[in-house]
Amino acid sequence: MNSISNMIDWFVSTGVLNMAMIALIYLTVFAVLGLFLVLLERKVAAWFQLRIGPNRVGYLGLFQTIADALKLVSKELTGTVKADKFLYNLAPYFVIVTSLMALAVFPFTRDLQAFDINIGVFFLVAISSIGVIGILLGGWSSNNKFALIGAMRSGVQTISYELSVGISLLTMVILTGSLQLSEIIEVQKSGWLIVQGHIPAIIAFMIYMIAGTAETNRAPFDMVEAESELGAGYHTEYSGMKFAYFFLAEFINMFIIAALATTVFFGGWLSPFGITDSLPWMGLFWFLAKTFVLVFLMMWFRWTFPRLRVDQLLTLEWKYLLPINLVNLVLMAVIVWLNLTIQI
Amino acid sequence: MGYFSDIYHGIGTLLTGMRVTGKYFINARKGAITQQYPDNRDTLQMFERFRGEVVMPHDENNEHSCTGCQKCELACPNGSIEIIWDRVIDPETGKKKKAIDQHIYHLGMCTQCGLCVDACPSDAIKWAQNFENSVYDRTQLTRILNKPGSKVRAGVEE
Ligand code: SF4
Numbered sequence A: 001m002n003s004i005s006n007m008i009d010w011f012v013s014t015g016v017l018n019m020a021m022i023a024l025i026y027l028t029v030f031a032v033l034g035l036f037l038v039l040l041e042r043k044v045a046a047w048f049q050l051r052i053g054p055n056r057v058g059y060l061g062l063f064q065t066i067a068d069a070l071k072l073v074s075k076e077l078t079g080t081v082k083a084d085k086f087l088y089n090l091a092p093y094f095v096i097v098t099s100l101m102a103l104a105v106f107p108f109t110r111d112l113q114a115f116d117i118n119i120g121v122f123f124l125v126a127i128s129s130i131g132v133i134g135i136l137l138g139g140w141s142s143n144n145k146f147a148l149i150g151a152m153r154s155g156v157q158t159i160s161y162e163l164s165v166g167i168s169l170l171t172m173v174i175l176t177g178s179l180q181l182s183e184i185i186e187v188q189k190s191g192w193l194i195v196q197g198h199i200p201a202i203i204a205f206m207i208y209m210i211a212g213t214a215e216t217n218r219a220p221f222d223m224v225e226a227e228s229e230l231g232a233g234y235h236t237e238y239s240g241m242k243f244a245y246f247f248l249a250e251f252i253n254m255f256i257i258a259a260l261a262t263t264v265f266f267g268g269w270l271s272p273f274g275i276t277d278s279l280p281w282m283g284l285f286w287f288l289a290k291t292f293v294l295v296f297l298m299m300w301f302r303w304t305f306p307r308l309r310v311d312q313l314l315t316l317e318w319k320y321l322l323p324i325n326l327v328n329l330v331l332m333a334v335i336v337w338l339n340l341t342i343q344i
Numbered sequence B: 001m002g003y004f005s006d007i008y009h010g011i012g013t014l015l016t017g018m019r020v021t022g023k024y025f026i027n028a029r030k031g032a033i034t035q036q037y038p039d040n041r042d043t044l045q046m047f048e049r050f051r052g053e054v055v056m057p058h059d060e061n062n063e064h065s066c067t068g069c070q071k072c073e074l075a076c077p078n079g080s081i082e083i084i085w086d087r088v089i090d091p092e093t094g095k096k097k098k099a100i101d102q103h104i105y106h107l108g109m110c111t112q113c114g115l116c117v118d119a120c121p122s123d124a125i126k127w128a129q130n131f132e133n134s135v136y137d138r139t140q141l142t143r144i145l146n147k148p149g150s151k152v153r154a155g156v157e158e
């Protein structure tokens, strides 16, 4: 009895209990959020294609993805005979864990931030590179040629576009002078960064959105999955809950890309012109509103543009985005040096 | 300067595409193409060009305009039309004249190609828009298009 209470004391005193509780809350909230994003995507897709979308399960089809998730949970976990069992089972966790880890550093509103580290932006870029290892492992270990092709494409794509994401964020970091996300928002009290940095910031935002879409392997950059050529790409051989992990991770990644853009370009939880400064909890509303506008933009891309070929994808990155990005970085440095930023 | 004009052109075309889908998105609630079929069964209207089955319209005097020329029978690649005809005496001129007894149409063999409708010189047959064509017995797929007791409309000549 004594030892147990000692252990509880230890958990409480070191903050492990707090951490576990926060982790649980985050997990629940973002699992639900992921499901909701899937539903949103399907509805938005339907509207873009003049269809109706899911409208049978629950009121207006609101429980459609919950039903889908239940179905996936209850399904058998199949696998290939010659798969590398250990890596095959490990891969989905790599993907989902990295995307959940990335969520920890976002400041959702003034005091709602699980983990405020001073290298927030760097942490996010680093974590998002680990996710691709999961995809590579999954494709390689399932011993299926389509999965392997998908995984290799993912490697090519993510490693190329990582550069663009990194440099476009670096452009903004010149302006803020800090990698800490809460600090970045503090800087934006005198104008959102997309206003402060005007031309180079807008260019950086455009590049970030393109590269971010590519990072999440969404159409028009979905050669990793490319249903029409590869079956389902790297997760062809996955079923049930393991497939659901990949699927959920994709949607949470989309949320992360949009949330990071909100934080870095659009002032995070700050309200426009400070209209709701007296109500701190409105920060959460503004953060989510801005993020969902960007998520909608990504969905708009997805349901408008056709899929790129691999060579077109690499041309876009290495011949267009990267040089423009580098010039833009210098431009931003000059603007900050000459104090040409717009401060409200 | 091909490089920059490429970028300009590329962004332009992307925005054109997004404008099109954006318009669709806004109008989706009003103009969804999807038909909620079994629910709107009473109000569902098929398109003008939809080919359900071949029918022969009759007017209020139970008259059609089929002269029994058999052009549709010849045109059909599947032999889905059979015409049983006879010679009757025209009451006005007193001459013998060809007239249909039965215009038999096998829906089960029809591929909805439309050649018969095109071939008919007097537009006696046309497409109906009904689509719930399944039946429990295949003999029901054999249909006699001219109604019993009907006759050809006066003035319609071969
Ligand atoms: S539509 Fe074609 S197949 Fe059908 S009855 Fe006419 S000619 Fe024959």
Ligand code: SF4
Pocket: B065, B066, B067, B068, B069, B070, B071, B072, B073, B083, B119, B120, B121, B122, B123, B124, B125
């Ligand atoms: S339906 Fe038309 S083509 Fe066929 S027999 Fe009658 S008039 Fe001739």
